[in-house]
Each structure stands twice: as C-alpha cells, then as structure tokens.
Amino acid sequence: xxxxxxxxxxxxxxxxxxxxxxxxxxxxxxxxxxxxxxxxxxxxxxxxxxxxxxxxxxxxxxxxxxxxxxxxxxxxxxxxxxxxxxxxxxxxxxxxxxxxxxxxxxxxxxxxxxxxxxxxxxxxxxxxxxxxxxxxxxxxxxxxxxxxxxxxxxxxxxxxxxxxxxxxxxxxxxxxxxxxxxxxxxxxxxxxxx
Amino acid sequence: xxxxxxxxxxxxxxxxxxxxxxxxxxxxxxxxxxxxxxxxxxxxxxxxxxxxxxxxxxxxxxxxxxxxxxxxxxxxxxxxxxxxxxxxxxxxxxxxxxxxxxxxxxxxxxxxxxxxxxxxxxxxxxxxxxxxxxxxxxxxxxxxxxxxxxxxxxxxxxxxxxxxxxxxxxxxxxxxxxxxxxxxxxxxxxxxxxxxxxxxxxxxxxxxxxxxxxxxxxxxxxxxxxxxxxxxxxxxxxxxxxxxxxxxxxxxxxxxxxxxxxxxxxxxxxxxxxxxxxxxxxxxxxxxxxxxxxxxxxxxxxxxxxxxxxxxxxxxxxxxxxxxxxxxxxxxxxxxxxxxxxxxxxxxxxxxxxxxxxxxxxxxxxxxxxxxxxxxxxxxxxxxxxxxxxxxxxxxxxxxxxxxxxxxxxxxxxxxxxxxxxxxxxxxxxxxxxxxxxxxxxxxxxxxxxxxxxxxxxxxxxxxxxxxxxxxxxxxxxxxxxxxxxx
Numbered sequence: 001x002x003x004x005x006x007x008x009x010x011x012x013x014x015x016x017x018x019x020x021x022x023x024x025x026x027x028x029x030x031x032x033x034x035x036x037x038x039x040x041x042x043x044x045x046x047x048x049x050x051x052x053x054x055x056x057x058x059x060x061x062x063x064x065x066x067x068x069x070x071x072x073x074x075x076x077x078x079x080x081x082x083x084x085x086x087x088x089x090x091x092x093x094x095x096x097x098x099x100x101x102x103x104x105x106x107x108x109x110x111x112x113x114x115x116x117x118x119x120x121x122x123x124x125x126x127x128x129x130x131x132x133x134x135x136x137x138x139x140x141x142x143x144x145x146x147x148x149x150x151x152x153x154x155x156x157x158x159x160x161x162x163x164x165x166x167x168x169x170x171x172x173x174x175x176x177x178x179x180x181x182x183x184x185x186x187x188x189x190x191x192x193x194x
Numbered sequence: 195x196x197x198x199x200x201x202x203x204x205x206x207x208x209x210x211x212x213x214x215x216x217x218x219x220x221x222x223x224x225x226x227x228x229x230x231x232x233x234x235x236x237x238x239x240x241x242x243x244x245x246x247x248x249x250x251x252x253x254x255x256x257x258x259x260x261x262x263x264x265x266x267x268x269x270x271x272x273x274x275x276x277x278x279x280x281x282x283x284x285x286x287x288x289x290x291x292x293x294x295x296x297x298x299x300x301x302x303x304x305x306x307x308x309x310x311x312x313x314x315x316x317x318x319x320x321x322x323x324x325x326x327x328x329x330x331x332x333x334x335x336x337x338x339x340x341x342x343x344x345x346x347x348x349x350x351x352x353x354x355x356x357x358x359x360x361x362x363x364x365x366x367x368x369x370x371x372x373x374x375x376x377x378x379x380x381x382x383x384x385x386x387x388x389x390x391x392x393x394x395x396x397x398x399x400x401x402x403x404x405x406x407x408x409x410x411x412x413x414x415x416x417x418x419x420x421x422x423x424x425x426x427x428x429x430x431x432x433x434x435x436x437x438x439x440x441x442x443x444x445x446x447x448x449x450x451x452x453x454x455x456x457x458x459x460x461x462x463x464x465x466x467x468x469x470x471x472x473x474x475x476x477x478x479x480x481x482x483x484x485x486x487x488x489x490x491x492x493x494x495x496x497x498x499x500x501x502x503x504x505x506x507x508x509x510x511x512x513x514x515x516x517x518x519x520x521x522x523x524x525x526x527x528x529x530x531x532x533x534x535x536x537x538x539x540x541x542x543x544x545x546x547x548x549x550x551x552x553x554x555x556x557x558x559x560x561x562x563x564x565x566x567x568x569x570x571x572x573x574x575x576x577x578x579x580x581x582x583x584x585x586x587x588x589x590x591x592x593x594x595x596x597x598x599x600x601x602x603x604x605x606x607x608x609x610x611x612x613x614x615x616x617x618x619x620x621x622x623x624x625x626x627x628x629x630x631x632x633x634x635x636x637x638x639x640x641x642x643x644x645x646x647x648x649x650x651x652x653x654x655x656x657x658x659x660x661x662x663x664x665x666x667x668x669x670x671x672x673x674x675x676x677x678x679x680x681x
Binding site: 125 | 503624625626627628629630631632633636646648663664666667668670671673674680681
C-alpha cells in the first residue's frame with residue numbers, strides 16, 4: 001500500500017503514482033497461508049448448545065405424549081425413533097468436527113477464515129475494507145477464557161466474518177490491530193482527498 | 195446560507211406532512227382494515243343505516259386525526275445547516291435529532307409533488323451509506339434551499355455544482371415508455387388483479403357478459419367452441435386492460451425520463467404528476483445489474499439496476515432505470531465504467547457439472563413426492579422418478595448460458611434460461627471473496643466463487659478450483675492495492 005509522505009513544511013504529499021507490471025502467477029495464494037486453528041473448547045460449547053436445542057424439545061414432546069397416555073403406541077414405532085436418534089447424533093457429531101476444522105490467518109493486507117469439512121469455505125477480507133470490529137464474550141466463553149471476533153464490512157446486514165473460539169488475549173489483540181489499520185486507512189483516504 | 199438558528203419550513207409544507215401521514219396510515223393500517231372491510235362487504239347481513247353513519251363518522255375522525263398530526267409534525271420540524279453537516283429535529287410523540295455529515299451523503303433525491311407545485315416547493319431527501327437512521331428528509335422547501343444544501347454537500351467532495359444537467363446519456367421518449375409498459379412485470383400483477391375482480395363481479399354486475407355468452411351460444415348452437423371463444427376473448431380483454439394500465443402507470447411514473455452525467459454525478463429526472471430528481475455519485479456505485487425478461491428480449495430492451503451501498507434493513511440500495519435500448523445501455527455502462535471496453539469481456543460458461551446440479555435441484559421435489567407416496571403404500575409413485583430427466587435439455591441450456599468473465603479490472607456474471615440477467619462489477623470494490631466447495635465439487639475439483647460488494651453478492655458456481663483460487667487472490671490484490679475510493 002502506497003503511503004503518503006510529508007514535505008519540509010509538514011504538509012502531506014501523496015506518494016508518486018506507480019503502476020508496475022503485474023505477474024499474475026506470482027500473487028500470494030490465500031490457500032497457501034499458514035492457518036491457526038481455533039480452540040476445540042468452542043466446538044464443544046456449540047455441540048452442547050446444539051444438542052440441548054434438539055434434546056429439550058424431544059423431552060418436552062415425550063412428556064406431552066406420556067401425559068396423553070400415547071407412549072405405548074409411539075414406542076411400537078421404535079425402529080423409526082431409533083433411526084431418527086441415530087441421524088440426529090450423526091448430524092451433531094458432523095457439526096462438532098466441522099467446528100473443530102475452523103482456522104484463521106492474518107496477513108499483512110487481509111484476514112482469512114477457513115471452515116468446514118464436507119462443505120469447505122475459505123473467506124478473505126482485505127483489511128482496507130473493514131468498517132468496524134467487535135469482540136463478543138458470551139458467558140460460557142468468558143468462563144473458558146474464549147471470545148468471538150466480529151468483522152464488519154460495508155453493506156453486510158450483520159457481521160461479514162465471525163471468528164469464534166479465539167482466546168481473549170488473541171481476540172483483543174486482533175481487534176486492536178484491525179482498528180489501527182482502519183484508522184490508518186482513514187488517514188490515507190483523507191490525505192488523498194487533500 | 196450561514197449556520198444560524200434552527201429554520202422552520204414554509205407554511206405550505208404542512209401539505210407534505212399530510213401526504214406522508216396518509217401514506218403511513220395506508221401502509222400500516224391496511225393489514226387490519228382490509229380484512230374488516232372484506233368481512234363487512236362480503237357479508238349478507240343488513241347492517242342498517244346507522245352502521246354506515248358510524249363508519250362515515252369514523253372516517254371523518256381519521257381524516258381529522260391525520261390533519262392534526264400533520265400540523266403537529268410541521269410545527270415540531272426544524273433544520274440547521276453548517277459547513278459540514280445538516281441537523282434535523284422532528285417528531286410528534288418522540289422528539290429526535292438527526293445529524294448527517296455531508297461527506298456521508300451518498301445520494302440525494304428531489305421530489306416535486308403535484309400538490310406542492312403551486313407553492314414552488316419540493317421535497318429533498320439525503321441518503322447515506324449507513325443505516326436508515328442516517329436518512330434526512332426536508333419536506334416542502336424552496337428550490338433555492340435545495341441548491342444551497344446540495345452545494346454544501348458537493349463542496350465536501352470537491353465537486354462542482356452545475357445548474358445544467360451535464361452530459362445527456364439517456365432521454366426516453368413516449369414510445370420507449372410504452373415499450374417499458376408492455377414488458378414490465380407489473381403487467382402480470384395487473385392481469386391477476388383484473389381477473390380476480392372480473393371473476394368476483396361476474397354474475398352480479400356484469401350481466402352483459404352473460405348476455406354476450408347467451409348470444410354466442412345461440413349463434414353456435416351451444417357448442418364447446420363457444421365456451422373456448424368466450425374464454426379466449428375474456429383473457430385477451432383482461433390482458434389488454436392490464437397492458438393499458440401498465441403503460442399508463444409507466445408514462446405517469448417515468449414521463450420525460452432523462453439521465454445526465456456531470457462531474458462524476460449521475461442525475462435522473464422523471465415523472466409526470468410528481469417530478470423526481472435523483473442523483474448518485476459514480477464512486478458510490480458498487481455493481482451494475484441488467485435483466486431482460488422474455489418479452490424484453492423480443493423487443494430488445496434491458497432493465498438496469500445500479501447497485502450501491504445504502505441504509506435500511508438490507509444494507510443495500512439500488513436505483514432502477516426504466517427499460518433501455520441496447521445503445522442506451524452501452525452508453526450508460528461506458529459512462530459509469532469508462533475504462534471498460536465491452537469487447538474486452540470474454541464470456542465463458544461454467545463447468546458442465548453445473549447442469550447435473552440443476553437436474554438434482556429440479557428432481558428433488560419429485561424424489562420427495564415419491565417418498566411420500568411410497569410411505570403411504572402407493573408404489574406407482576416410483577413412476578415419478580424418471581420425470582426430471584425431461585428437464586435435462588433445459589439444464590444443459592441453463593449451464594451453457596451461465597457464464598462469467600474477468601479482465602484486469604472488471605468482472606461479470608450472467609445467466610438465465612428464457613429471461614437473462616447480467617452483473618458487471620469493478621474488482622477493486624469487492625468487500626470479501628470466498629471460495630466454497632461442497633462434497634461433490636471437491637471430488638470433481640471445482641468450486642463456487644462468491645464475491646461480496648457493498649450492494650450485492652455475486653455467486654459464480656462450477657469454476658475450476660485453481661481458477662477460483664486465482665481470481666480470489668487477484669481480486670484481493672486489486673482491492674488491497676487500489677488507490678481509488680471504493681465508496
């Protein structure tokens with residue numbers, strides 16, 4: 001990124017315009033970056049939340065059926081119930097390992113986020129496109145020393161990138177670094193506007 | 195205009211508040227009133243004269259309330275302008291103050307409501323790229339005030355304000371608007387509405403249809419042909435009525451549509467009863483989308499949507515243009531993206547595997563239906579399974595039409611089976627880039643490239659993985675090294 005300079009009177013002078021020939025075969029490849037995996041504890045937290053989200057309604061349904069005296073009738077369909085529970089367990093297990101496969105990488109000019117096992121994605125956001133950064137620390141995460149970093153770009157209705165499972169120190173450090181870059185971008189934009 | 199005490203609007207501006215009150219009442223009140231009105235209207239009960247008198251009094255009370263509300267809103271409205279921002283105080287029950295720095299203003303719209311024209315007043319609306327809380331509307335101000343405010347807005351961007359429109363790009367004549375009315379999607383909505391009304395009115399009010407039917411029946415001695423002729427004539431009549439209304443609405447809405455470019459700002463003027471003037475800056479434009487319905491393709495017309503970052507729930511906004519000819523579209527594209535040559539865009543189809551994806555997607559409802567039938571013991575449901583294969587030629591055609599292109603600075607994505615759509619975007623404006631693979635794509639070495647802008651998200655499916663990775667890295671590079679303001 002071209003940086004502005006100052007002349008002898010302290011006035012900001014834009015850097016001279018350069019337009020070097022680009023070797024498209026030499027671009028830094030995002031998928032070759034060294035990714036840092038996120039905390040496996042976060043994956044367990046999500047698994048517990050997900051399981052509770054399925055188990056609690058099942059318990060409620062079982063209670064209602066039992067009160068209605070229809071439990072014996074429902075239990076005759078035990079193969080279907082068994083298959084359903086197995087499918088649910090498989091889904092929750094898969095989602096757990098999906099959560100463990102998440103990783104991020106911070107480069108000089110962008111931040112990368114990789115996720116998924118069966119459905120793999122690699123998302124990249126240039127640092128000069130970040131509008132706002134936030135750190136969230138839900139209760140359980142806080143007790144385990146974890147935090148979530150949310151990165152906002154222009155036009156996204158919510159956070160464009162959510163990195164959950166960072167240590168609190170890492171999340172705060174990332175936030176500080178990104179905010180510093182945002183401030184530097186605003187300074188350069190204002191300089192070019194002069 | 196100096197930074198002074200708070201300004202109040204001219205007295206005639208109360209009309210604008212009254213109009214807004216009526217619009218808000220209709221927008222928020224129809225959900226409750228329409229079912230009630232339908233229940234009362236369709237009921238066979240004789241409500242009696244006192245009921246209708248009660249309804250009339252309620253209506254008068256509503257009008258009176260809206261009038262009082264308009265006066266209170268007018269009295270509580272004030273604005274203040276200084277060198278860097280505009281402030282507005284407003285609200286009847288909840289008083290609030292909005293501050294909008296001029297540098298955040300993305301677009302401004304001027305409306306000339308017909309009721310305000312005798313007083314030479316207009317409505318001005320300033321929009322930012324932030325949330326809907328950052329939109330300011332000045333209803334019922336003079337044109338001199340508009341000019342002063344816009345001068346201050348443009349001064350923060352070091353742009354000249356000219357009273358003239360600038361370089362003319364598009365001027366739609368009456369026949370252009372008629373074509374728009376013919377191909378616009380509102381035709382189908384109007385047709386459905388007319389068909390519904392005709393169906394409800396038949397047999398009660400439109401006795402002439404029954405007389406016509408009986409006459410034709412006697413002429414053709416009750417044959418099936420009569421019914422077919424009547425049906426066809428009825429459909430044609432309703433379609434014709436829908437087209438007429440669509441054309442009329444289009445002419446009223448887009449009358450004398452003109453698009454100018456001046457110092458990097460695009461100005462749109464249009465409207466018959468209510469004149470609109472809208473402007474947007476080139477640097478705010480994130481992406482362009484053009485579409486053609488099937489009828490638009492026959493008539494060689496294009497709908498253009500200029501996508502920009504905006505406020506509101508969806509955090510994006512678009513400026514919709516009426517139907518352009520091919521030459522008008524090329525001229526507008528050439529102005530918005532001056533360093534892009536249409537000849538540089540070499541379109542390529544996505545991988546053939548995309549056709550299989552479309553076939554699976556088309557066949558999924560048939561598979562689901564088959565499963566449901568089999569669970570119920572209907573073995574014949576298996577006969578439904580081969581039916582999706584009839585869609586295969588369409589899937590192949592859709593895959594061939596699904597294309598993308600990249601140049602040094604621009605990208606494009608297009609597709610469509612019968613209708614067509616196309617996105618054109620400058621690479622450096624991308625907010626984020628994602629390469630995504632599902633299980634099948636990983637086995638086949640393909641991927642989906644997803645490029646997000648402040649106004650849109652573009653999906654390019656079924657690219658080779660290496661190619662998707664390459665363009666991801668290239669787009670990142672363009673965004674990270676570009677010196678141009680991207681918003």
